[in-house]
Amino acid sequence: MRLSVCPENSFEFNFTVTPAKAEATLNALKNWEKYHNAP
Known part of the structure; x- marks a missing residue:
């Protein structure tokens, strides 16, 4: 999953x-x- 740094684009x-x-x-x-931070 990729998140854009541009608010208007994401x-x-x-x-x-x-x-x-x-x-x-x-x-x-x-x-x-939740799953990413799970031990």
Whole structure:
């Protein structure tokens, strides 16, 4: 997964497409962090 450093190209785009897409993106990031940080 690659995250862009340009807000207008990444997060802003994801959060303005649809609320459902934004929520799914947040959930995916939370799950990724949880498993990535798991011992």
